[in-house]
Every structure is written in C-alpha cells, then in structure tokens.
Amino acid sequence: MIKSFVKLISKNNVLEQIRYASQALPQLSSEKYNIKRKTFGTIEPSDVGYFRSILGEERVLTDESDVLPYNIDWIKNCRGQSRVVLKPRSTEEVSTILKYCNDKRLAVCPQGGNTGLVGGSVPVFDEIVISFALMNKIDTLDDLSGALVCEAGCILENLDNYVREHGLIMPLDLGAKGTCHIGGNTSTNAGGLRLLRYGNLHGSVLGIEAVKADGTVIDCLRALKKDNTGYHLKHLFIGSEGTLGLVTKVAIHCPVLPKSVNLGFFGVKNFENVLKLYKSAKSKLGEILSAFEMADFDSIDCTVKNLKLPNPISEYPFYVLVETHGSDEAHDSEKLTRFLASEMETGLIVDGTVASEPAKMQTIWNLRESIAGAGLAGGYVFKYDVSIPLKNYYDLVPILRKRLGDKALKVFGYGHVGDGNIHINVTVPQYTKEVSSLLEPYIFEEVSKVNGSISAEHGIGFRKPMYIHYSKDQSALQLMKDLKQLMDPNGILNPYKVLPDAV
The missing domain is CATH 3.30.43.10 (Uridine Diphospho-n-acetylenolpyruvylglucosamine Reductase, domain 2)
Incomplete structure (x- = not known):
C-alpha cells in the first residue's frame, strides 16, 4: 500500500x-x-x-x-x-x-x-x-557551461537557490546547507546526500583561489572542465581543511536542474535486504538514481521523538530513502512506483511511500537530514564518519552495542549506502573518558581491518590526527608533512589539525 x-x-x-x-x-x-x-x-x-x-x-x-x-x-x-x-x-x-x-x-x-x-x-x-561570513558575493555564473564563481563565505543553500533561477543546481547537498559555506565545503571535501549521482568535490570544483600562510594569493580559478597544464594544484586545497592555505574563491560546476524529482521512503526488515534493494535500485532505476540513503530504527526513532517529526510509514528495523533526478515526470514517477510495487512483492520492501510534491519530499528529507542533530537532545554524542565496504557496512553498529552495553543510551547508524559512507552515533548521558577509551581507537582499528577509511566526508580536523595512520601509511603521511612544511613553514594555519605531531 x-x-x-x-x-x-x-x-x-x-x-x-x-x-x-x-x-x-x-x-x-x-x-x-x-x-x-x-x-x-x-x-x-x-x-x-x-x-x-x-x-x-x-x-x-x-x-x-x-x-x-x-x-x-x-x-x-x-x-x-x-x-x-x-x-x-x-x-x-x-x-x-x-x-x-x-x-x-x-x-x-x-x-x-x-x-x-x-x-x-x-x-x-x-x-x-x-x-569568512562577509565574503559572500557571487562573481559570475555561466548558465551555458554551468560554471559558478563565488567567494568562500557563500552559504550553500543561497547558492543553490541562485543557480536554480538559471536552470541549474549545486552538485552538493547537505543537511547543514542553510548554514555551511562553500569554502568550508571545499576545504573539507564535503560529501553530502547526492554524491552517488554528482560525485565528490574533487570532480565538481573547477578552480580555486587560495591564500598561503605568507599572504601569497594562489590563483587557480579558471572555470574550465579541462585544464591539463601541469600539476593540478587546486586539489591540494580540496580536503586540506585550511592547513595549506585559506580558500577565498571557488569555481564549481553546476549540473542542470532536474525537471523531475521523486522520492521514495521504504521500510525494510534487515540490513541484508537493504543491500539487495540497493543492487536492485541501481539496475531498475539506472541513470535517474540520485540518492540511496539508509537509517536504522534508532536513527529515525530518535528524530521522531526528540524533534517531533512525522514518520510517514510504520516502525521498521531499517529505512531506505531513494531519490531520482530525471527529465520526464511521468516516466520517472512511474519507474519509481513500479520499483516500489515490484520490491514489495519480492519482500525487500515491507512498506513505503512515494512522493513528488515538494512539501512532502521536504518532510521526508527533514526526517533524514535531522538525524545528526536529534541525538544531541538526548545526551552527549560520539559521532563517527567512516567509509566501509558495503558487505561490512553495518557490522560495527551491533558490535559497538555489545561492546558498550548499558554504558550507551543508544548506538545507531545511518548514511549514504551509495558511496559506502556510514555515520555511527553513540549517545551517552555525558562524556566520560571510560566510554571514549572503549570507542577509540577500537572503532578505527575495526575500520582499518576491512580497508575502510576513518573519515568519509567530515575530514580529520582536531579529533582524528592521532588516528590518521589507520588510513594513510607513513610514506603518504611524510609527503603530507613535507607539503605542510613547504606551504606553511611556521605552522600558523589551523594548527593541531589533520597532521599528527610526529610523523
């Protein structure tokens, strides 16, 4: 139904x-x-x-x-x-x-x-x-090529609203889009909800202007899709979190605004079926599939109870959100509805709803996008953002539940199945070193065992430099240290972040 x-x-x-x-x-x-x-x-x-x-x-x-x-x-x-x-x-x-x-x-x-x-x-x-809050001007937009050039302090949602008026969209969409800045997005190589369709910022960012520690302005701001002249210096600043230079302007490619957007929200009985559903979605929805999100029961339950948001379907062990972007409303809507009906018949989907009206879609997205903050109302939250091979994607959640026992109020997982990125939240009454020591470095050791990444989209920041070796070997870390020494010899740019003190 x-x-x-x-x-x-x-x-x-x-x-x-x-x-x-x-x-x-x-x-x-x-x-x-x-x-x-x-x-x-x-x-x-x-x-x-x-x-x-x-x-x-x-x-x-x-x-x-x-x-x-x-x-x-x-x-x-x-x-x-x-x-x-x-x-x-x-x-x-x-x-x-x-x-x-x-x-x-x-x-x-x-x-x-x-x-x-x-x-x-x-x-x-x-x-x-x-x-960078006051550096929020848009320089140019080429609605033919889709190249937008703007200052680092532009808010992501404002940029998206602006380019939509010209038949385009931003290739990045985050739950924090009403607050986050494009410069910060670029500096952390933010992933977001539609990376499955539009890729990461290393592909979308056409050019960058940045300032080195000594005040030298590095102009790599050309808005070309192809520029194969020497080293691709812009990539040094994407994901470096302000440790090599401060991003001041960004040139970014904006895809065409889809004429047809549809959203499905489904209840699933176990994680094995979530993976089967993802495989089916790639096959049956093909080129119009733009997002495939997963959330377990506790993720959605926390949002419903703490933020009083409505759940459009009944309670299930797992939920899947599927979005499509296309050019033919009747075709795409029929395709998603047929997918729902087919997988309800196979039993992969237990219950579901499909929406194409903006208000209804926003209500569903609010339920998903608010998970990150909902747990904050229930206590202190340890948050982990990791990439794991899909066959192991959800394994850590039950492992951590058993490891922590009654020391944790909740352990839940949600994230972007389409790119292997899971967010694991551990809610406790208050921060304690005992719980922290049970989680770290244990969780990163487990991620490393399956050749995952200790940071999928939120960067290393201040919290993870001592654990970066679980994802980077010593040769890579030494090269990172050499680049830091070259570009910021006095170490004044965002110290205590990204690189461990001893490499």
Missing part, C-alpha cells in the same frame, strides 16, 4: 531546536584532550590595533560574548580560547592578515559556517579566528 501525508516541518525550526538543545559550555579542548600549546606568538593590543586599521572597528571582535560562539563547534564537543575574531571582506584583506600573522608567528583558525563534526573549524587555544 502506498501512503501519503501532508505535515511539513520547517527546516529552520528543526535547526533551531538542534542548535539550542543544550546551552552548557563544553570543556576546553586543550584540557579535555590534554593538548599543549605550541610556541606561537601571543596577540597583543598593538596587533588588535593593526587589524582594526585594515578592517575597521566593527569587523574585529574582541568582546568575550561576541567571540564565544566562534570558539565552540555546533555539536558542543570542542571549545577554544580565541580572544579575537577577524571578518575580512576580500581576498586582499585575507592576504594582508595572513602576511602579518606569519611575520608575527600568530596562529589562525579559518572558519566558515562552523558545521563540522571533528573540531576542525574552531580554535584549540588562542588562535585568531578568520571568519
């Missing part, structure tokens, strides 16, 4: 519920993780005066209450001690700031929308925060 429903929850309301789920300040990162400050310079009143001379009074924040939000990540796991936030409006200002900071050995922390999950966008000690 195909069901329908009408309640629409505002995405902004959901985000506000998540944002204010807890007002308690997290412990300082340096104390929580026993980190020692490196020998950087200390900011003096004269430094603040210099920054005000180039940015003006209103774009240099020093009041503790103004600076505090920039010191805390959105899941309230990490907390820095910065006393100054700078808000440049141009690449030239970023260049001037970095040259001064490099000369003075003042460490900096670049920050976009601050939606990361590994502490990469907040300071650890007193690093100067460089916020």
